[in-house]
Amino acid sequence: MTNEIIQPAGWAPARGYANGVLARDGILYVGGQIGWDADQVFRSQDFVGQTERALRNILAIVEAAGGGAGDIVRLTWFVTDKREYLARQGEVGAAYRRVMGRHFPAMTMVVVAGLVEDEALVEIEATAVIGGPAR
Known part of the structure; x- marks a missing residue:
């Protein structure tokens, strides 16, 4: 079995990157998702x-890999405006909660000077474990 590229159905193709990669061990790596829709x-x-x-984009990728919100184990947030984030927490x-419910994985937030897409105000990457052993 090789690693599998995960691309939700109907999404515009990713160019020069993958939205998600499902590794052989069931770990799903979700590339940074920004606030654009399936048509970018x-x-x-x-x-x-x-x-x-x-967040909806992340969940769509996790679901395309066969998982759900509860399978997400880590989120890393990159925000361009710390003050706005704090003011609107x-x-x-x-x-x-509308997207992920009350599932709260390990999270990190990093304040950045900017993101590659000029219109983007936030980018979030994720790691999920798909089909892991039952506890």
């Missing part, structure tokens, strides 16, 4: 809107 179009210029879209939390 930003529908929101708002921090919370982009955060929710990025309640809204971010509500958006998070």
Whole structure:
């Protein structure tokens, strides 16, 4: 068995990267997801809107690999504006729960000067374990 590229059905092709890679050991590596949709179009210029879209993108990749929100073990957030994140934590939390429910994996947040896509305000990468042993 080789590693498998994970690309949700109907998404515009990733160019020069993979949205997800499912390793032979069941670990799914989700590349940084930003606030654009399946057509790679930003529908929101708002921090919370982009955060929710990025989380929905992550969940779509995890589901395409056969998992769900509860399989996500790590999220790394990259934000361009620490003050906005802090001021809107309640809204971010509500958006998070709409997508991920009350599943809270290990998380790290990093403040960055910018992201590759100029319109992006947040980028989130994830690691999930798909089909792991039952406890």
